[in-house]
Each structure stands twice: as C-alpha cells, then as structure tokens.
Amino acid sequence: MKQEFTITVYTENQIGLLNRIAIIFTRRKINIDSLNTSPTEVDTVHRFTIVINETEDVVRKLCRQIEKQVEVLKAYYNTNDEIIWQEMALYKVPTDVIAEKAKVERLLRERGARVVAIRQDYTVFETSGHREEIEGLIKALEQYSLIEFVRTARIAIIKDSKGFHAKLKEFESEQPAEELVENEFLNQQDKVFSM
Structure with missing residues (x-):
C-alpha cells in the first residue's frame, strides 16, 4: 500500500x-x-x-x-x-485589507504567523508547520485577496536517531579511513627501524 x-x-x-x-x-x-x-x-x-x-x-x-x-x-x-518535520510558507496579502479587517489580524495571530515585510501595497507573513496547517491558512486568506503564496520543501529530523555525526564517528572508529590505517603502518615501521 x-x-x-x-x-x-x-x-x-x-x-x-x-x-x-x-x-x-x-x-x-x-x-x-x-x-x-x-x-x-x-x-x-x-x-x-x-x-x-x-x-x-x-x-x-x-x-x-x-x-x-x-x-x-x-x-x-x-x-x-x-x-519530526516542518515546512515554511510566505503569504503576500494587501496591506489595506489587513488594516481594515481585524479578523485577518486575529486569524494570522491564531495561526502563529509573523510579519516579514510591510509595504504600502502588500504585507508578507511567514508561518511554519505541517502541510495541512499551511494549506488551511491559504484557504482562509483567499477570501481576503491573497496575492501570492510560496511554501518550502520539507525539513525533517528522525526521532530515534543519534544523528549522523555520531554514526559517522562510530563507523570511523570501527573501520578507520585509509589515511589512518596507513599512518598506523608507518608508525609500526618507524618503531622497527628505531630498534
């Protein structure tokens, strides 16, 4: 499935x-x-x-x-x-609509949106969340003359993971890189020659 x-x-x-x-x-x-x-x-x-x-x-x-x-x-x-994942979105809305309608301001506050830029003709808001939350705000803002919208790709962190940095260090300690193996070989040769 x-x-x-x-x-x-x-x-x-x-x-x-x-x-x-x-x-x-x-x-x-x-x-x-x-x-x-x-x-x-x-x-x-x-x-x-x-x-x-x-x-x-x-x-x-x-x-x-x-x-x-x-x-x-x-x-x-x-x-x-x-x-654990998130996406970010930017919404461009006419500034006069926001200034005139308290409902829009309340809606944006409830959805955790923050102002990124204010111009005379438009205001840009930013929010982050799951796709459903972001699309829900698009639908809500369409009735208030939403001018433009853009969403980022997903960013994610695996819940049950030590992180790749820790795994990389663990892997290198189990199977050292060629330079480390070569250095160990040279160190052993140096010991032989110094005897």
Whole structure:
C-alpha cells in the first residue's frame, strides 16, 4: 500500500549528484513531492530530504540504489510517525485589507504567523508547520485577496536517531579511513627501524 515516506540521504557535497539522484526517481517513474538539500552538522556532509508517496518495498529498493552512488554515505527512509518535520510558507496579502479587517489580524495571530515585510501595497507573513496547517491558512486568506503564496520543501529530523555525526564517528572508529590505517603502518615501521 502506498503511503508518504521521507527519504534522508547523507552525501558528500559534489556537483552533479542531485541530477544523478533525481534520475533514479525518473527511471522508475516516481514523482518527488518535496526535495530539500542542506548542509549538516558535519562540514563536508550534506543532507537531501526527499518526500515521495510509494510502497515500502519500492522505497527500500530506492534507498539501496541511491546508496550505490559513490558520494552517498547513507540513505534512510521513514514514515511521518518516525520523524519530526516542518515546512515554511510566505503569504503576500494587501496591506489595506489587513488594516481594515481585524479578523485577518486575529486569524494570522491564531495561526502563529509573523510579519516579514510591510509595504504600502502588500504585507508578507511567514508561518511554519505541517502541510495541512499551511494549506488551511491559504484557504482562509483567499477570501481576503491573497496575492501570492510560496511554501518550502520539507525539513525533517528522525526521532530515534543519534544523528549522523555520531554514526559517522562510530563507523570511523570501527573501520578507520585509509589515511589512518596507513599512518598506523608507518608508525609500526618507524618503531622497527628505531630498534
């Protein structure tokens, strides 16, 4: 049965990787509902957050395929219950409507919206939340001459995760990088020669 999954991909920051990952979805005729890329807490590691509507079997195979890319460190998939997620939205509304109607101001306050910019002809508000909350505010503002709306892609954190930084350190301690192994070998040779 299809359901919404969030795929989190940890990668090196390389040119062309986004295109190669997108091709994996295109070849399988899978629509990406949301895509966000951002740096992580580790300087050299980036995170892709991809939202799709598919079966778990297909998502599992997708993650395995994504992990075959050289620059990909790890790919995880989660249901909405297993993550904490948000989206952000901007709404542009005529300033005169807000000034004249106390209902609009009350509505925005109730929804946790904050003012980002005020111009003579329009005011821009920002809010964050789940898609349903954001779309609910769109419907409410349409009756007050909503001029424009834009929403970001999903950002998400896995609930039961130590974080990728901790996993990366754990992996490196179990399987040291080639430079560390090479240094250990050189140190052992130095000891032999110094005897």
